[in-house]
Amino acid sequence: MSLLPKSLSRVIESFERLPGVGPKTAQRLAFYLLHVPQESLEQFAQSLKDLKSHTVLCSICKNVTEQDPCIICVHPGRDQQLFCVVEQPTDVLSIEKTGKFQGVYHVLHGCIDPLNNIGPDEIYLADLIKRLSKLGTGSVEVILAMNPNMEGEATAMYITRQINELAANGGKPVKVTRLAHGLPVGADIEYADEVTLSRALEGRREF
Amino acid sequence: MSLLPKSLSRVIESFERLPGVGPKTAQRLAFYLLHVPQESLEQFAQSLKDLKSHTVLCSICKNVTEQDPCIICVHPGRDQQLFCVVEQPTDVLSIEKTGKFQGVYHVLHGCIDPLNNIGPDEIYLADLIKRLSKLGTGSVEVILAMNPNMEGEATAMYITRQINELAANGGKPVKVTRLAHGLPVGADIEYADEVTLSRALEGRREF
Numbered sequence A, B: 001m002s003l004l005p006k007s008l009s010r011v012i013e014s015f016e017r018l019p020g021v022g023p024k025t026a027q028r029l030a031f032y033l034l035h036v037p038q039e040s041l042e043q044f045a046q047s048l049k050d051l052k053s054h055t056v057l058c059s060i061c062k063n064v065t066e067q068d069p070c071i072i073c074v075h076p077g078r079d080q081q082l083f084c085v086v087e088q089p090t091d092v093l094s095i096e097k098t099g100k101f102q103g104v105y106h107v108l109h110g111c112i113d114p115l116n117n118i119g120p121d122e123i124y125l126a127d128l129i130k131r132l133s134k135l136g137t138g139s140v141e142v143i144l145a146m147n148p149n150m151e152g153e154a155t156a157m158y159i160t161r162q163i164n165e166l167a168a169n170g171g172k173p174v175k176v177t178r179l180a181h182g183l184p185v186g187a188d189i190e191y192a193d194e195v196t197l198s199r200a201l202e203g204r205r206e207f
Helices: A006-016 A023-033 A038-053 A088-100 A125-132 A149-169 A194-202 B006-016 B024-031 B036-054 B089-098 B125-133 B148-169 B193-204
Strands: A081-085 A103-107 A140-145 A174-178 B079-086 B103-108 B138-145 B174-178
Touching: A006 A023, A006 B036, A023 B036, A023 B089, A038 B006, A038 B024, A038 B036, A081 A088, A088 A103, A088 B024, A103 A125, A125 A149, A125 A174, A140 A149, A149 B125, B006 B024, B024 B089, B079 B089, B079 B125, B103 B125, B125 B148, B138 B148, B148 B174
Parallel strands: A081 A103, A081 A140, A140 A174, B079 B103, B079 B138, B138 B174
Antiparallel strands: none
16 A cells, blocks of 8 residues: 555655665655645646756867857867867856856866776776877867875876877877965965875975 | 746745755755656646645545545544544544544644634634534544644643633533644653653553
8 A cells, every 4th residue: 555646655755765865855855846736746746747858968178068169179268279279067157156267178078997897998987089180280188187095196197198198199299287286275274184285385386 | 037947946945835845955956857768757746736626635534635524534443532632634644643543633723822823713612522522422532632832732621611611601511632742662761851850740650
């Protein structure tokens, strides 16, 4: 004997499948939606249906986009020789929010993670190398903006090696940089971990 | 210039409207759904559309149900003279999970909360009194299972007064009980607050 109406338990099940949503949260959300106007529910439903059919990956930078190529790749004000390599499309949003980056992106959709069977071929790495091999004149810089963890570091090292190989085989010389590591703004030195603090010391700049 | 595809930002907006879901979580969930098969998305969408059209409130106990009256109200094994009054439909689920209650429910859909402009007429309280006034022979018990906070206590007191008035006006005498207050199982006495601990002392039972 199931107490819950089937339509309600189906909504709960759908919410439960989302990452970070447990059975209690799913139940709370579903019961909340019972008080929402039908119109909003229909909108929510329609947006879910359209989610994938109305989005594509940009054929150049692999970011999630509505039109191909994406607005960043075709933007005339963007420096097409300054690349920022990120792991996820959400990283693009974070970097765009700073307003400090005027180049183009390359989204890997993951990082090299041998423990989870993700090698260089499972992410959009070959596409980056291909992009770099087809550049015009002028200096080129690749900013590696991987997450500062073990997998991110390994991916950054792998990409650097690939870029250097490209240059050794007659390609253009490419300047490879990484995001600075150090204390987050607003943090307490007292609570900073040793690795972050030693990176902050190494990367100190003239005042 | 919006970076996000419209279909993606619509999903993010829908998630953001849910209680306890902030902009970052909404973004994370929407990007997660990009990797989900279209079929699952359609199912999710359909379940949202059907949510309200396939559920009704039981005309007797006001619980959320598929059929009216609900399966608890029509169940032959349930004691129709033993009532458990709860604030929300989710409370019914929690109490049913214990398997210790064989009576019927009455869902108030809220509690008396003057600060939020919710008076006795905004919840299904009159329906409870009506139910109690139409009882047959045999002893009647009403268990008040409101949340143990100020609003819950006030609601419980108000209901008790109403039931007593009903009895004074020639209705059946009704035994009114409350859920026990005390230490939650597995808790530390050291960390229990004074109110809980004094309730636990007051409500002590022979070993």
